[in-house]
Amino acid sequence: MNLTPLAQNFVLHFGEMGSRWGINRTVGQIYALLYVSQRPLNADEIAEALNFSRSNVSMGLKELESWRLTKLQHLPNDRREYFSAPEDVWAIFRTLAEERRKREIDPTLSMLRDALMAAPSNAEDLHVQQRMREMHDLIEMATLWFNDVQKLEPETLKQLMKMGSHVTKLLEMKDKLKTVAGGRASSARAANPENQST
Amino acid sequence: MNLTPLAQNFVLHFGEMGSRWGINRTVGQIYALLYVSQRPLNADEIAEALNFSRSNVSMGLKELESWRLTKLQHLPNDRREYFSAPEDVWAIFRTLAEERRKREIDPTLSMLRDALMAAPSNAEDLHVQQRMREMHDLIEMATLWFNDVQKLEPETLKQLMKMGSHVTKLLEMKDKLKTVAGGRASSARAANPENQST
DNA sequence: CTATAATTTCAGTAATTACTGAAAATTCAG
DNA sequence: CTGAATTTTCAGTAATTACTGAAATTATAG
Numbered sequence: 519m520n521l522t523p524l525a526q527n528f529v530l531h532f533g534e535m536g537s538r539w540g541i542n543r544t545v546g547q548i549y550a551l552l553y554v555s556q557r558p559l560n561a562d563e564i565a566e567a568l569n570f571s572r573s574n575v576s577m578g579l580k581e582l583e584s585w586r587l588t589k590l591q592h593l594p595n596d597r598r599e600y601f602s603a604p605e606d607v608w609a610i611f612r613t614l615a616e617e618r619r620k621r622e623i624d625p626t627l628s629m630l631r632d633a634l635m636a637a638p639s640n641a642e643d644l645h646v647q648q649r650m651r652e653m654h655d656l657i658e659m660a661t662l663w664f665n666d667v668q669k670l671e672p673e674t675l676k677q678l679m680k681m682g683s684h685v686t687k688l689l690e691m692k693d694k695l696k697t698v699a700g701g702r703a704s705s706a707r708a709a710n711p712e713n714q715s716t
Numbered sequence: 717m718n719l720t721p722l723a724q725n726f727v728l729h730f731g732e733m734g735s736r737w738g739i740n741r742t743v744g745q746i747y748a749l750l751y752v753s754q755r756p757l758n759a760d761e762i763a764e765a766l767n768f769s770r771s772n773v774s775m776g777l778k779e780l781e782s783w784r785l786t787k788l789q790h791l792p793n794d795r796r797e798y799f800s801a802p803e804d805v806w807a808i809f810r811t812l813a814e815e816r817r818k819r820e821i822d823p824t825l826s827m828l829r830d831a832l833m834a835a836p837s838n839a840e841d842l843h844v845q846q847r848m849r850e851m852h853d854l855i856e857m858a859t860l861w862f863n864d865v866q867k868l869e870p871e872t873l874k875q876l877m878k879m880g881s882h883v884t885k886l887l888e889m890k891d892k893l894k895t896v897a898g899g900r901a902s903s904a905r906a907a908n909p910e911n912q913s914t
Numbered sequence: 915c916t917a918t919a920a921t922t923t924c925a926g927t928a929a930t931t932a933c934t935g936a937a938a939a940t941t942c943a944g
Numbered sequence: 945c946t947g948a949a950t951t952t953t954c955a956g957t958a959a960t961t962a963c964t965g966a967a968a969t970t971a972t973a974g
């Protein structure tokens with residue numbers, strides 16, 4: 519297995535990027551390799567292509583599995599395990615986001631919630647709680663939104679993203695209709711009073 | 717400067733989280749401290765509160781400044797520099813995202829674009845380029861979208877997020893209106909043909 | 915079962931990253 | 945200017961994280 523300069527370059531770049539995102543360089547490179555590979559690869563092929571020790575590859579693959587980012591399969595007449603990345607980039611992105619939520623966002627939210635339960639014992643803690651609440655609310659809202667939007671068809675999502683900030687026009691349109699028709703057309707999720715403001 | 721257990725806990729948690737996101741523990745803790753603090757703090761106060769050396773705090777603050785996450789101010793009759801975090805969590809989040817885009821997304825996009833310019837020299841590279849293109853398109857779309865949505869008023873953004881996947885209903889509504897009215901109401905950004913699909 | 919192929923584990927080591935204290939540089943009141 | 949206060953730099957060291965090779969474990973063909 520010898521990488522073309524094109525693939526080589528891609529793999530190295532993702533190694534670097536990985537390390538900026540708390541994923542180690544090796545794991546980044548392994549995934550980049552699987553991502554651009556035309557066919558599933560076994561651990562020895564990966565080790566050879568990237569010049570890592572076999573055991574390093576084993577650990578890297580285990581890590582990637584724990585992120586649910588690889589597919590494992592067997593080839594006929596071959597005992598070795600073959601790994602690949604999903605074909606759909608959106609799916610990869612979604613999995614990554616879900617896993618990060620589970621590992622980082624959820625624990626943070628739960629820490630914040632716990633801290634907000636306690637009665638503040640002084641003015642300082644009152645302020646600390648206020649700040650924590652602001653952060654909690656932002657993270658929670660973003661998470662709920664993400665969770666929700668994730669369920670959309672990729673096509674619908676693409677359509678929405680392409681609209682960008684022009685969605686506002688839809689909102690305005692809706693509000694006008696609502697005013698004219700007597701306010702029965704709302705489709706917003708929450709009964710949260712903040713929703714009505716401004 | 718002595719931290720209450722509430723603040724202590726928050727600070728430690730963000731130290732850990734930081735290190736999972738490629739930000740070092742010290743920097744995470746310093747920012748968490750500034751974030752919950754009622755008033756701006758100088759470097760000595762930070763060093764004392766977190767038990768770091770003065771020089772470590774200096775480096776941490778420099779790092780935070782490079783992310784544009786701190787505000788620097790002076791107090792009357794005091795030569796020392798006082799640091800604080802912006803009051804608006806949304807603003808913090810936005811700055812963080814912008815800065816990460818500049819440092820990680822933009823270079824990646826440019827690497828991908830460059831790689832896609834080259835004529836593939838064989839079937840393998842053709843496939844590599846295909847995969848790179850998929851990734852490029854996803855990242856670019858997400859970036860453009862983010863860039864666009866970032867300009868909205870926080871209130872509008874909140875409203876949109878609270879709607880979650882219900883925005884689809886607006887889309888459907890729009891499509892119906894379009895059909896009835898003869899297709900003049902489109903507000904989608906791109907002339908991209910993909911936009912029409914499904 | 916047994917033998918061999920394949921994978922995982924893990925102790926030791928290498929490489930990287932974080933942190934400190936001392937010294938240098940900068941800032942500013944007098 | 946001068947000199948004290950403040951901040952920054954940086955070489956050295958500590959701590960952490962990554963990686964390897966050898967040994968142990970697991971899986972499977974015969």
